[in-house]
Amino acid sequence: MGAIFDVFLLEAVLNGLLFGGVLALLALGLNLIFGVIDVVWICYAELVMLGMYTVYFLFTVYGVPLLAAFAAAILLVAVLGALLHFLVIRPVLASEPINQLLVTGGVLFFLQAAATVAFGIDFRNLGLSLPSLVIGEIFLPWSRILAALTALTAMLGVWLFLRRSFLGTAIRAISQDRQIMPLMGVDPNRLYLLTSAIGGGLAGLGACLLVLQYDVHPAIGLSFGPITFMICVMGGLGNLVGGFVAAFLFAQFISVGGYFFHVEWGYVMAFVFFVVVMFWRPQGLFAPGGR
Amino acid sequence: MDLWAPIAIVLVLGSLPIATGIGDYHLHLLVLMLIWGFVYTSWSVMGRFGLVSLGHGAFMGIGAYGVTLLWNHFGLSPWLGGPIALAVAALFALAIGWPCFRFRITGHYFALVTLAATEIVRLVIVALRDVTGGSLGMTPKTALAEGPVSLSALQFAAKEVWLYIALLAWLGGVLVWRAVDRSMLRYALEAAGQDEDAAASIGVDVTRAKLAITLLSAVMTATGGILYAQYQLYVAPETVSGIGISLQIVFAVIAGGMYVQLGPTVGAVFTLALSESLRVAIGHTIPSLDGLIYGLLLVLFIVYMPKGILGQLLALAERRSLLVFGR
Numbered sequence: 001m002g003a004i005f006d007v008f009l010l011e012a013v014l015n016g017l018l019f020g021g022v023l024a025l026l027a028l029g030l031n032l033i034f035g036v037i038d039v040v041w042i043c044y045a046e047l048v049m050l051g052m053y054t055v056y057f058l059f060t061v062y063g064v065p066l067l068a069a070f071a072a073a074i075l076l077v078a079v080l081g082a083l084l085h086f087l088v089i090r091p092v093l094a095s096e097p098i099n100q101l102l103v104t105g106g107v108l109f110f111l112q113a114a115a116t117v118a119f120g121i122d123f124r125n126l127g128l129s130l131p132s133l134v135i136g137e138i139f140l141p142w143s144r145i146l147a148a149l150t151a152l153t154a155m156l157g158v159w160l161f162l163r164r165s166f167l168g169t170a171i172r173a174i175s176q177d178r179q180i181m182p183l184m185g186v187d188p189n190r191l192y193l194l195t196s197a198i199g200g201g202l203a204g205l206g207a208c209l210l211v212l213q214y215d216v217h218p219a220i221g222l223s224f225g226p227i228t229f230m231i232c233v234m235g236g237l238g239n240l241v242g243g244f245v246a247a248f249l250f251a252q253f254i255s256v257g258g259y260f261f262h263v264e265w266g267y268v269m270a271f272v273f274f275v276v277v278m279f280w281r282p283q284g285l286f287a288p289g290g291r
Numbered sequence: 292m293d294l295w296a297p298i299a300i301v302l303v304l305g306s307l308p309i310a311t312g313i314g315d316y317h318l319h320l321l322v323l324m325l326i327w328g329f330v331y332t333s334w335s336v337m338g339r340f341g342l343v344s345l346g347h348g349a350f351m352g353i354g355a356y357g358v359t360l361l362w363n364h365f366g367l368s369p370w371l372g373g374p375i376a377l378a379v380a381a382l383f384a385l386a387i388g389w390p391c392f393r394f395r396i397t398g399h400y401f402a403l404v405t406l407a408a409t410e411i412v413r414l415v416i417v418a419l420r421d422v423t424g425g426s427l428g429m430t431p432k433t434a435l436a437e438g439p440v441s442l443s444a445l446q447f448a449a450k451e452v453w454l455y456i457a458l459l460a461w462l463g464g465v466l467v468w469r470a471v472d473r474s475m476l477r478y479a480l481e482a483a484g485q486d487e488d489a490a491a492s493i494g495v496d497v498t499r500a501k502l503a504i505t506l507l508s509a510v511m512t513a514t515g516g517i518l519y520a521q522y523q524l525y526v527a528p529e530t531v532s533g534i535g536i537s538l539q540i541v542f543a544v545i546a547g548g549m550y551v552q553l554g555p556t557v558g559a560v561f562t563l564a565l566s567e568s569l570r571v572a573i574g575h576t577i578p579s580l581d582g583l584i585y586g587l588l589l590v591l592f593i594v595y596m597p598k599g600i601l602g603q604l605l606a607l608a609e610r611r612s613l614l615v616f617g618r
Contacts, residue, residue, distance in 0.1 A: 040399055091594045097398055098343045102545065103593040105538050110586025116579035218579075222534060226410050233403050264418035271411045278404050279390035 009259060011138045016255030017248065018140065021148030022209050024247035026224065027231040028155055028240060029202030035175040035238030036195040039089055039100045043108035045225030047084075047200060049115060051077040051207025052216040056124050066128075074204035081200020082193050089196070090189070108221070115218035123215035130212070147209035154205055155244070158198070171195055175238065227254075227267075230274045234285055242285060250274075293472070293552045297465045301458050308451045318450040320567060324559050325457035326518050331547070331555030332464040333511030334540045336471055337504045339549050340480040341397075345537045346387065346405025349412040350509045352532025353380040354516025356416055356423060359431045359526050362444065364422065369445040373517050377510050383408070384509035385502070392501040395487065406534060413533035428527025431520065445521045453522050460518055461556070464511060468552050471507070476500055512540075542589050548599030557601040 030044050041047075051073040058069035088107055092099050130142040162168035174181045174191050182188055214220065231250050235242025250270050257266030277285060304321065307313050313321075334347050357376025361367040367375075387408045391401055416423050423429060434444030440452070447453060471477055479500040482490035487497050520526045529535055539562075547558025565588075566581040573580060596603050 040403075088590055088594070095597065098341070098402065099593050099597060101399060101402055102343075102541060103590055106542065106586050106589030106593060108586070109538070109542070109582055109589065113579040113582030113586055117583055226406060226534060229403050230407055233400065237399065262418055264414045268411055268414045268418060271407045271414070274407050275387070275404060275411070278396060278400070278407075279394060 007137045009256070011140070012255045012259035013252065014138065014140055015144065016252040018144040018148040019255055020248035020251030021151040022206060023224075023227065023231060023251055024244045025151035025154060025202060025209070026206045026228045027235070027243040027247050028158060029199040029206070030228055031232050031235070031238055031240050031243045032158070032171075032202070033195060033199040034232065035240070036171055037085070037089065037093075037192050038097070038178075038238075039093075040104070040229065040232075040237070041084070041199070042101060042104040042225070042229070043084075043111055043221075044199075044203060045221035045223075045228060046108050046111035046115075047077050047080055047203040048207045048210065048224060049216065049218065049221045050080065050111065051204040052211040052214075052220070053115065053119060053124075054204075055208055055211045056126060056216055059126055060124075066126075070205075070208040073207055074201050077204030077207060078197045078201035081203065082197040084200070085193055085196035090192075108225075112218050112221065119218065121218060123217045125215045126211060128212070141213070143212040147212060150205070150209055154202065158202070159240075167191075167194065227270070230271065234274055234277050236285065246285060293469050294466075296553065297462055301462050305455065305458055308454060315450050318454055320563060322450060322453045322457045322522060324556075324563050325454075325461040326515060326522060327543070327563065328556035328559035329457070329461045329464040329518070330512055330515035331540055331544050331559050332461070332468055333508050333515055335544045335549050335555045336468055336511065337508040338541070338544060340477075340501075340504065341484040342480075342501065342505065343398075343402050343541065344405040344505075344508075345402045345534070345541060346407075346409040347508075347512050347540050348532040348534065348536035349383060349405075349409040350380045350512040351516035351519070351536060351540075352409075352412045352416060352528070353383060354513030355520035355526045355531040356516075357513075358517045359429060359520050360422065362431050363429065368443050369517065369521060370443070373445075373514075376517060377513050380509050380513035380516075381506055383412075384505050388502050388505040388509075389498070392498040392505075397487075406537065409533060409537045413528050416528045416532060423528075426528055428525055428530070430525050433524070446524065457518065457522070460514065465552055465556070467507070467511065471504070472552065476503060480504060542585075544599075545597070546589065546592050546599055548602030548605075550598070551602050551605055554599050554601045558599065561600060 026044070026048065030041060034040055054073040054076050055066075055069045058064040058072055059066055064072070084104075084107065088103055089100060092103050130146075132139040132141045133145060134140075162172055170181075170186055171191055171194070173184075174186065174188055178188065181191075210224070227250060231246045232243050234250070235244070235246035250273075253270035253273055254263070254266040257263075257269040259266075304325075307321075308318070330347075330351060334344070337344065354373075354376050357379055358369045358372045361372030361375060362369060365372075387405065390396075391404055396404055417425050420426075431444075431446070434441035434446045435448050439448035441447070447456075479490065479495045479497075482493070482495055483497045483500060491497050516531055519531060543558035543562045544555045545558070546561055547556065548554025562585065565585060569581040569584065592599065598606060
C-alpha cells in the first residue's frame, strides 16, 4: 500500500516538474517584457491561445507539417507581440502604470471574443497522441517531456542571447536604466519593439508546447494567464531567475495538490501560497533585500 | 447637483411602471443597469483613489453564493444569510487588505494580489461542486410556489418590485459615494495616493484609511452580489466571480468615468446598451461580437479618453462654462 502511494506521488512530482518547465517558459516571456518595458501584458495567455489555434489550423486543416506549423505560430505570435506594443502599449507608455495593465486587459477581452467569433467555442485538439515513457509504474507522457526539454533549451537560448549578444546587452542595459540609455544613442522604442517580439515569440513557443497536451478553446488563456502572472510576481517582476524557480514551485503545488485532493484545490493552494508569499516578501521571493 | 441628480433619476425611473406601460423586457434591463451600476459604484468608491482592485469578483461571489448556499442548505432567510455573507466578505477584504496596506503593496502588485484573491474564490466555488453545483451554478430554492411574493425569502415574481429595490440600492450607493467624496477620508486617501510617507508624516493613518475604504467597497459589492443572486435566481462561478467579472467591473467604470459620481452608472448603461443593441441588431448568429467591440472600445477609451464618457462630458461642460463666465 505504502509503496504504491509513493510511486503515484513521485509521478505527480515528476509531472509537476515537467509542467513547471512550460510555465517557466511562459513566465520568462512575460518577465522579459516587464523587466524591459515595465508593462504587464494581462493578455499574454491570449497570445498563447492564438498560437495554439495557428498550429491547430495549419496542422489539422491545411495539412502543414507539424514543425512548419510550429515555426509559423512562433513567427505569427512574435509579430502579434510587436503589433501589440506598437498599437496599444506605446500610446499609453507615458500615462499611469495601472492604465498600461488595464489596456492589455481590454486586449484580453478583444482577443478572447475574436477567437470565439472566428472559431466558435468548440474544444479542438491536434488528434495526436504521443506515447508515454514508462519507468516501472510511473507513466510520463512524452509530450510533457518534450515540452519541458524544449522550454529549458529555449530559456537557455534567451539567457545566452541576453548575456552574449550585443542586442541582448542593450536590452539588459535599458531594463537597468531607462533614462540614461537614450543618451547613449540607443533608440529605446526599437528595443521595446524587439523585446515585445521576443516575448511574443516565447508565447508562440509556449503555444506549440501546450497544444500538444491540451485542447484549445477561446477561454484557455484564463487557465494559464493568472498562474503566469502569479509566478512572475512571486519571483519578483522582471527577475528572470526568480520567475524560473517560482514556476517550478507553483507547478508542484498544482500537481501534488491535485494528486492529494482535486486539481482545483491544487490551484487554490497555489494561489493561497502566492498571497502569503506576497505578504511575507512583497517584492518577490528572490528580491535582493527590497528596493 | 450630486444630491439632486440621483434623486431626480430615482423619481423618474420609479414612476415609469405607474406612468407608462413599460414591459418586462425594459424593466429587466433597467434593473440590471441599476444593480450593475450599484456594483460599479461600489468598486469606484475605492478605485478612484488608485486602489485598483482586480478582485471585486471575489466579494460579489461571496455575497451571491453566501446568501444562496445558506438559503438552500440551511433554509436561512436572506435577511439573516445576507448579513452573514456581508460579514464573510468583510473578513475576506480584511484578510487581503490589511497585509497589502501594511506592507505597502500598491499599483501592479495590489492589482495582481487581488486578482489571485478573486481566482481563489472562483476556484473554491468550483471545487466545492457537491454543495455549490460547480461550474453549472445553482438556483435558490423557490419560495414563489404559493404566491408571487415571498418577503422572507426575498423573492419576487414581479419585476416592478425589483425596480424599486434596485433603485433604493443604487441611490444608497451613489449617496455613499457622495459621502466619501465629502469626507476627510477622501483627503487622507488622496494624500496617501500621492505620497504615502508625506501623508503619514502629517498624521494620516494610511493603513487604516485604506482599510476603511476597502471594507466599505467590499461590503457594498457583496450587497450587489446578494441582490444579483436574488433577482436572477441563478448564480454561476463565471457570472458572479473570477477574473471575468472583476475585469468587467473595472472596465465599465473606466468607460463611464472613474472620478465622477454617476460615471460608474453611465458605464453600466453604456455596456448593457451596447451588448443589448448588438444582440438585437445581429441576433445570436455571431456569438461574442459584443465582447469584440467592447474590448476594442476599452482599449480606445483607456488610450484616448481615460476620464471616461461622463468624466469627459463634464470636463467639456466645465470648460465651456468657464469660457462663458470668463467673458
